[in-house]
Amino acid sequence: MHARTGAESSSEIPGILHLDMDAFFASVEVRDDPGLQGLPVVVGGAGTRGVVAAASYPARTRGIRSAMPMATARRLAPDLVIVPPRIARYREASARVMEILGSVVAEVEQISIDEAFLDVRGARRLFGEPQQIAALLRRTIREELDLPSSVGGSVSRAVAKIASARAKPDGQLIVPAAGTADFLAPLPVSVVSGIGPKAVASLERIGVRTIGQIREIPPSALARALGPRAPEIARLAAGSDRTGLGRRVRDKSVGTERTWDEDLTDADQVRRRITVMADDVARQLRRGELVARTVVLKLRSPDGTTITRSATLDQPTASGERLREHVVALWERESHRLHRIRLAGVRATHLEPEASTPYQHELTARSGQWRDLEAAMDRAVDRFGTTSLSRGSTLQRAPEEAPRVGSPASPDQDRP
Ligand SMILES: [Mg+2]
Structure with a gap:
């Protein structure tokens, strides 16, 4: 019934799909409490340090975006409904979504709690063309979970991801190979x-x-x-990118290094510098959707003495908090050896794609919050610039000082 078009070579079939749940956390909350339907709902912390983790579409039409300080969201929508996150509930829905994907398509690469890439070229004989497979997946998720999702399709994973964002909400957009450059x-x-x-x-x-x-x-x-x-x-x-599933880890490590004109002579000062570096490295990991098994601290004194120390983590991570703990511990152990520091570096090695390590082990009660918070902060840094949001104390800014929200960079972009 779904005969292959013989002329089409497999690399020209737009069979790389990106499936992304729409406003995932917020959609789960609205589904579980139908009274919230149509209201500006956000998931996140209600306190003064609260950040929006997910916003329903009615909230988005008011200009509310994920990673926005809650105080800003409240000003944009005085009738805002703030729901505290229920990570266990989202994980449950996520696991079911991934099961549904796996039941139709053998090649699934989960990239976050609510997104996956699929290669459906091998599923065509059973389930039809990418367009039909996308519809089937979205329909099944809707029927079984009562949640909306969107799908983009292309010959390239990068283009598929762009297409799913354009298809939102509750839509699908498959870009044929020949139309890729024009679409972009x-x-x-x-x-x-x-x-x-x-x-x-x-x-x-x-x-x-x-x-x-x-x-x-x-x-x-x-x-x-x-x-x-x-x-x-x-x-x-x-339009000639053909990168499919199976993200390769190109770099064996990510890191940052700095040399100072004036030596650092104070242990606290060194600790602060390497803490900032660890955060930077964690951010690089998260940008690359990577986790690291090892963190390396390098220190050099003005006479050229160099000490390199590493720590192996019990779980691969992209958490700044974890990396900081380890580099600071390494420094405490070595600080008596080096009294003047000219150069310091922090590096993460033994990298793996984030998706290969089930998300779950980071989503424990304690660390689940860092993952969301740090991800939200990455987005805030991307969107509002580095000075608008930083950890802890500056998150407690008074509402008047909260960053002004200009036109959002890419309103189509969906976050959980
Ligand atoms: Mg999403």
């Missing part, structure tokens, strides 16, 4: 995962705002603006 051309460069505010700014400096404009830029200029990722982005813009 009018979109702002910021929709590409991995093009953050810095890359957006450097592209803007060379006159590039849309993905289509990337194709008009000489490779050398693109390389200057984007660094090592330039060829990959150029392929994407040209």
